[in-house]
Amino acid sequence: MKCLRCGRDSAAKIADAPDGSGAWEVYYCKTCNYSWRNTDPPCITDPAQRDPWGQLDAPDALDRITARSYSAMTKPARQDN
Numbered sequence: 498m499k500c501l502r503c504g505r506d507s508a509a510k511i512a513d514a515p516d517g518s519g520a521w522e523v524y525y526c527k528t529c530n531y532s533w534r535n536t537d538p539p540c541i542t543d544p545a546q547r548d549p550w551g552q553l554d555a556p557d558a559l560d561r562i563t564a565r566s567y568s569a570m571t572k573p574a575r576q577d578n
């Protein structure tokens with residue numbers, strides 16, 4: 498399954514609603530560690546509507562990410578004051 502964030506074919510379903518209702522499913526990408534539910538809004542589940550800031554679309558982006566650089570990737574905080 499294609500990952501919503503990195504676009505690689507390395508995502509798979511990892512969980513179902515534990516009550517067996519089928520109310521939701523969780524997917525996880527083992528390449529970029531992204532996870533999402535099938536019930537998340539389109540701004541999460543539709544790559545065309547996702548915030549480009551959070552996408553990993555450069556061919557070598559994943560190769561350049563290290564734990565240190567990834568933790569430094571903080572989106573600017575909203576200024577409420």
Ligand SMILES: [Zn+2]
Pocket residue numbers: 500501502503504505526527528529530531
């Ligand atoms: Zn991914």
